[in-house]
Amino acid sequence: MKFSSLTDRVKGGAADVWDLHYLAKQAKERGEDVIVLSVGDPDFDTPERVIDRAARAMHDGDTHYTSILGHQELREAIAARHRMLSGQAVDAEQVITTSGAQNALFACSLCLLDVGDEAIVLQPMYVTYEATIQAPGATLVPVLLDAEQGFRLDRDSLLSAVTERTRAIFFASPSNPTGVALNPEELELIAEVARQHDLWVVAESVYEDFVYDDDFQHISSLPDMAERVISIGSLSKSYAMSGWRVGWAIAPPQMIANMEKLALCMLYGLPGFIQQAGAEALNHCKDDLQRMREVYRQRRDMLYAEFSAIAGLEPLLPEAGMFMMVNVLGSGLSTPDFTRALYQATGVSVLDATAFGANAEGYVRISFTVADEELQEACRRIKTFMEGRV
Ligand SMILES: Cc1ncc(COP(=O)(O)O)c(C=O)c1O
Secondary structure: OOOOOHHHHOOOOOHHHHHHHHHHHHHHHOOOOOEEOOOOOOOOOOOHHHHHHHHHHHHOOOOOOOOOOOOHHHHHHHHHHHHHHHOOOOOHHHEEEEOHHHHHHHHHHHHHOOOOOEEEEEEOOOOOHHHHHHOOOOEEEEEEOEHHHOOEOOHHHHHHHOOOOEEEEEEEOOOOOOOOOOOHHHHHHHHHHHHHHOOEEEEEOOOHHHEOOOOOOOHHHOOOOOOOEEEEEEOOOOOOOHHHOOEEEEOOHHHHHHHHHHHHHHOOOOOHHHHHHHHHHHHHOHHHHHHHHHHHHHHHHHHHHHHHOOOOOEEOOOOEOOEEEEEOHHHOOOHHHHHHHHHHHHOEEOEEHHHHOHHHOOEEEEEOOOOHHHHHHHHHHHHHHHHOOO
16 A cells, blocks of 8 residues: 655654664663663653642543643743743743644644755754654755864854755754754854745754753844744753643744644644643742752763763763763774664663764764763763773
């Protein structure tokens, strides 16, 4: 039987790179002595009062269909958060709730791109972008961020990616995997190109609550950008709620109306009790967020100090998020060989960062989403492994 061509277009994503991760995950589930640093799911529990609110909401009967755009309480909480973090004057009417940031990204791609259009994406990029952009038949045009420059955005690379077919620029800042949070000059550069060529900008920021040093900047608050920016976020990382699937898009009214039409036939609203739980997180769990951010920051600093002291490894200090990029070429191994050899010798699984683009060659992505003692043990094993190699 024949399937649609869409099924081919959504295949992308460097599948074999994940094999090792799945192997490690299965071994861990069997109780073997492995440490999985190849995935980015928060190791914290969802805050207790979020769970309580969901349970209460279910008992109170919020178990029926909901409005497609989302509960007003949640949309207001999302708008208030965005106003506070970005300075952009948005209200709840400019918010649509989605099933995680991923669903919002996919909906943006379907609402903004046509067959033959091009969308620029900063690379290394989160693994689902390729399939997401290709789904409507558009072409992904990568802007290769140079590892030598710490994966920062360079003016010429961005300008040379623009063609008459370009419709949008998609980026995640803070980035997974690089941990780079775009600075005001980089954001202004993207804004300048978008204004000049009349492009949409899809700015996704699921790690924005975990920016460790400077303040995080939103592109939507730059002059004349509100009309062309879609800001995407979620509760997955900030409140350790990846499994609840609460995300959103904040966009100009016409885009929200289009996303609503799409959501009507694709999703038909998020569960009401989940939305109540999401509102609870945003309105009442700032302390949990601060606590988790502080733990991630300490882990980041610990990992950076440890890896900097290991001959043959060159870590990049992430400005944000829960991952560290480490150059491992000093081991004398290619990244796929490094990840395999490390896992076989020590049981520590890390991800070959070429999963996020070939320009991440030489790097592995190491998550700090495991408990501190486990992370320290992983560092000891990696150190011993490297001592045997250099
Ligand atoms: C950059 C980036 N975007 C989107 C997602 C998906 O987030 P969500 O759980 O909100 O769909 C992830 C998850 O790891 C991510 O790293």
